[in-house]
Amino acid sequence: xxxxxxxxxxxxxxxxxxxxxxxxxxxxxxxxxxxxxxxxxxxxxxxxxxxxxxxxxxxxxxxxxxxxxxxxxxxxxxxxxxxxxxxxxxxxxxxxxxxxxxxxxxxxxxxxxxxxxxxxxxxxxxxxxxxxxxxxxxxxxxxxxxxxxxxxxxxxxxxx
Amino acid sequence: xxxxxxxxxxxxxxxxxxxxxxxxxxxxxxxxxxxxxxxxxxxxxxxxxxxxxxxxxxxxxxxxxxxxxxxxxxxxxxxxxxxxxxxxxxxxxxxxxxxxxxxxxxxxxxxxxxxxxxxxxxxxxxxxxxxxxxxxxxxxxxxxxxxxxxxxxxxxxxxxxxxxxxxxxxx
Numbered sequence: 661x662x663x664x665x666x667x668x669x670x671x672x673x674x675x676x677x678x679x680x681x682x683x684x685x686x687x688x689x690x691x692x693x694x695x696x697x698x699x700x701x702x703x704x705x706x707x708x709x710x711x712x713x714x715x716x717x718x719x720x721x722x723x724x725x726x727x728x729x730x731x732x733x734x735x736x737x738x739x740x741x742x743x744x745x746x747x748x749x750x751x752x753x754x755x756x757x758x759x760x761x762x763x764x765x766x767x768x769x770x771x772x773x774x775x776x777x778x779x780x781x782x783x784x785x786x787x788x789x790x791x792x793x794x795x796x797x798x799x800x801x802x803x804x805x806x807x808x809x810x811x812x813x814x815x816x817x818x819x820x
Numbered sequence: 821x822x823x824x825x826x827x828x829x830x831x832x833x834x835x836x837x838x839x840x841x842x843x844x845x846x847x848x849x850x851x852x853x854x855x856x857x858x859x860x861x862x863x864x865x866x867x868x869x870x871x872x873x874x875x876x877x878x879x880x881x882x883x884x885x886x887x888x889x890x891x892x893x894x895x896x897x898x899x900x901x902x903x904x905x906x907x908x909x910x911x912x913x914x915x916x917x918x919x920x921x922x923x924x925x926x927x928x929x930x931x932x933x934x935x936x937x938x939x940x941x942x943x944x945x946x947x948x949x950x951x952x953x954x955x956x957x958x959x960x961x962x963x964x965x966x967x968x969x970x971x972x973x974x975x976x977x978x979x980x981x982x983x984x985x986x987x988x989x990x991x
Contacts, residue, residue, distance in 0.1 A: 673873055675943075676861035676951030709851075709955035722921045723955075726946030751861075751953035753854040779828060 678747045685738030699732045707758050853953055853972040860963045861951040867939035868924045869931050874939050883989040884914045884963040891926040893957040899976035900934050906982055907937035920949050920957050962989040
């Protein structure tokens with residue numbers, strides 16, 4: 661374990677750092693259960709790039725576990741959720757965010773379902789109003805005053 | 821009323837058909853890299869095969885090809901001869917291999933068996949791969965002399981693809 665650590669330290673003189681992408685940490689360094697909890701929260705907001713629609717928190721792939729380890733490390737250093745998501749977005753693009761942002765073509769994901777619901781609601785309401793009115797007209801039109809069948813029914817009902 | 825419903829229906833169906841048609845022929849796995857046109861994330865890693873330290877920033881002034889690969893990646897076996905042959909033919913271009921989630925022993929065995937013409941660095945915890953937005957291997961980034969990423973290629977390259985992308989870094 662110690663040998664592996666020293667080997668890694670020897671091989672990795674400098675690796676890209678989040679500070680180059682999103683600046684200095686803006687939050688409080690996390691530790692203990694709070695760190696684990698927040699790591700899980702953010703891990704479920706990031707898409708695993710080598711999986712089919714899985715969050716890194718749900719994926720057993722090495723890539724996802726590397727990304728999760730990086731999320732944990734950034735939280736330990738005091739990076740905020742927004743900064744961490746922004747860091748991954750700068751490398752992978754919006755694809756990596758499981759919850760798409762309300763901008764550009766992605767805005768359609770949010771707008772379309774609401775628009776379709778609104779159109780459906782208007783259609784149902786207008787159809788319902790029409791159904792309420794139509795039977796009255798129909799009854800008025802189809803009930804002639806001298807209907808022999810109606811006269812016969814009245815006669816039978818009113819007969820003592 | 822029925823005419824309005826029909827028009828709305830046609831518009832929705834046309835939009836869906838247009839969206840599906842626009843996606844025809846595109847690789848569903850392909851993701852445009854937001855790093856193209858941006859400065860390459862700096863790294864300095866020690867080469868497992870040559871022992872030298874490769875600092876990306878010190879390579880400014882000539883085009884750099886950064887190829888992410890791994891010994892467990894089958895398409896990387898197919899691509900490796902192309903990279904080695906081109907690296908030998910293009911001394912003014914710096915080729916750098918970055919091995920993703922692998923071990924030094926396996927890398928050295930792979931290079932001993934299949935040849936080596938450029939430094940191969942080990943990205944043990946995947947931090948460099950994450951900073952470059954690597955989704956799978958092989959993936960190759962073409963960096964121009966100013967240190968800007970000009971192209972990204974996903975999958976194994978042949979010489980034609982390599983030189984087509986390299987041309988963007990030579991401009």
